[in-house]
Amino acid sequence: MPPTAASVFHRRRPAYLLATAAAALMVTGAMTTGTPAAHASGAPAAPATRLAAGEQPPDSFWGDTSSIPEAKNVLTVKILNKTNGKYPDDQVYWTFNNETHSIAEQPYLDMPANSAGRMYFHLGAPDGKYSDFIEFTVGDDVFNGNTTRVDAFAVKLAMRLHAHDGYDVQVGEDYQTFQEDRAATFQKFRDEVPTEFKALADDDTRIPAPGSHPDFRAGGKYANYLSDYAKSVGIDAPTSDITGCAGVLAAEPGKCSALNRHVAGLPEADWSKPELYYKDAPANYYAKFWHDHSINNLAYGFPYDDYAGQSSFVSHGDPQWLEVAVGW
Numbered sequence: 001m002p003p004t005a006a007s008v009f010h011r012r013r014p015a016y017l018l019a020t021a022a023a024a025l026m027v028t029g030a031m032t033t034g035t036p037a038a039h040a041s042g043a044p045a046a047p048a049t050r051l052a053a054g055e056q057p058p059d060s061f062w063g064d065t066s067s068i069p070e071a072k073n074v075l076t077v078k079i080l081n082k083t084n085g086k087y088p089d090d091q092v093y094w095t096f097n098n099e100t101h102s103i104a105e106q107p108y109l110d111m112p113a114n115s116a117g118r119m120y121f122h123l124g125a126p127d128g129k130y131s132d133f134i135e136f137t138v139g140d141d142v143f144n145g146n147t148t149r150v151d152a153f154a155v156k157l158a159m160r161l162h163a164h165d166g167y168d169v170q171v172g173e174d175y176q177t178f179q180e181d182r183a184a185t186f187q188k189f190r191d192e193v194p195t196e197f198k199a200l201a202d203d204d205t206r207i208p209a210p211g212s213h214p215d216f217r218a219g220g221k222y223a224n225y226l227s228d229y230a231k232s233v234g235i236d237a238p239t240s241d242i243t244g245c246a247g248v249l250a251a252e253p254g255k256c257s258a259l260n261r262h263v264a265g266l267p268e269a270d271w272s273k274p275e276l277y278y279k280d281a282p283a284n285y286y287a288k289f290w291h292d293h294s295i296n297n298l299a300y301g302f303p304y305d306d307y308a309g310q311s312s313f314v315s316h317g318d319p320q321w322l323e324v325a326v327g328w
Contacts (some may be wrong), residue, residue, distance in 0.1 A: 056295045057175040061325070062160055068321045073112040074138050075319040079103050082156075082178055083123065083328035092326055093122040100126045111322070113138050121155055121326045129205045130155050134324060143319040146312045147172040148300040149290045154206040156185070156327030158295065164318045170295050171312035177293045178327045185293075192292070193285040196222045200286060209302070210286050211244035226259060229282050233264045243284050245303040257307035260284035272308040 061082070068076050081092045081103050089104035096109055096119045109119075115137050123130040132155035136145025147157050158172030177185055182204075189201045199215055200207050210216040210225075217223060217240045226239040235255060241247035245256040258264035258271045262283035270276055274297075278288040287301025291310070298312050305311045 053176050053293055054174050054295065054297045055176065056170045057158065057178065057325070061175065061178070062323055065162065065321065065323070068323075069108060069110075071110050071321070073110045074140065075111050075143055076321045077109040077111050077119070078321060078323045079107055079109075079121070080323055080325045082158075082325040084179070084181070086182075086328040087123050091124050093126045093128075094324075094326075095120040095122070095126070111138055113140050119324070121157065121324070123155060123326070123328065132157055134159060141319075142315065142317045143322065144313070144315040145322075146300055146314065148312070149287070150209060150300050150303055150305075151212065152206045152208040153290070156182075156325075158325045158327075160323045160325075161314050161316060162320050162322075163316045164320050167316050169314050169316075171298055171314055172295055172325070173327065174293055174295050178325065182328050188293075189289055192289055194281065196225055197285045207286070209243060210284065211240040211242075211246075216240055216243065226282050226284075229262070229264070230259055233259075235259065235264075243286070243302055253304035253307045256302070256304045257310075260287055260302050260305075274308065274310060 063080065068078050070076065079092070079094050081087065081089050083092065089107075090102045092103045093100055094103070094109070096111075096117070097114070100122075116135075117138065118133045118135045120131060120133045122128050132153075134145060134147050134157060136143065138144070143161060145159075145161075147159060156173045156178055158170060158174075158178065160168070160170045162168045180188075186201045186204060186207070189207060190198045193200075196215070197210065200210065200213055210222075214220045215222045216225060218238065223239055226242045227237065230237050230242055235248065237248050241249060242256065242259050245253070249256040249259075254268065254271055255264065258266075260283065261271075261277040262280050263271050263273075263276050266276065277283075278285070284302060287299070287305060290299040290301045291297045294312065298310060299305065300311045300313070306313055
């Protein structure tokens with residue numbers, strides 16, 4: 001299977017071509033939430049009970065979408081403060097194209113067409129220690145983008161894309177994660193991952209991907225965590241290359257994803273069956289955690305996590321607006 005548009009983007013290579021958007025739509029169609037177009041007005045939903053892991057936020061979480069101004073460019077981006085009172089609107093910032101504003105100052109961005117773009121979000125101050133991003137390529141009449149945990153988790157993010165034809169989809173951290181305090185999320189990570197991965201949460205500013213942590217790099221105590229497993233299926237690669245889909249795996253989305261998900265020893269037809277993923281060690285339990293706590297269990301936990309449609313990548317033509325929720 002060749003690298004998809006989204007995975008090429010995550011490999012930090014040239015941005016994916018907009019001509020591939022139609023193919024990407026086939027991959028991401030399974031991610032559509034099925035939210036009826038009638039709900040796009042953002043009318044308050046019935047009081048929501050505490051949702052289970054993997055469930056999307058209710059419409060009330062996203063606010064009054066009917067008041068989002070029409071874009072003069074491609075689509076309007078609205079940034080939402082979902083820090084549960086930790087930071088006021090004048091301490092939640094966004095940066096795009098070398099322009100930085102707080103939500104209090106400017107909650108909207110009229111997004112123009114752009115290639116390989118990123119929008120950053122900062123808590124406390126524009127140069128504060130809590131900062132994260134979404135990434136996208138926006139064409140004249142199409143949005144392609146995603147949340148990402150390929151490098152690290154730093155700030156809770158979710159986004160909701162709505163198009164003029166009624167298409168409506170949510171991706172990112174799930175509602176349960178947004179409802180809890182940051183400290184609870186970090187503790188949940190330590191509780192749910194095996195011993196080898198617990199130290200990733202030692203720094204309260206971010207949880208890095210394993211390939212970026214010294215424990216999993218050359219000379220680290222878990223440098224060979226995935227190496228022997230890879231060798232058992234004929235692949236010679238260090239753990240950091242496996243979790244980062246680098247080196248000999250740079251052009252092998254199927255093999256890299258199979259190693260991270262611990263299905264590489266199964267028939268190749270089984271590599272595309274999510275019900276088989278992460279059943280045994282060794283595996284990329286950092287990625288598993290973000291899948292377990294993301295909307296519809298879709299996340300970018302490693303560069304080729306879009307293999308078998310498991311990533312948070314979304315693509316749709318004639319976009320109307322994108323809401324981005326920034327949490328604590």
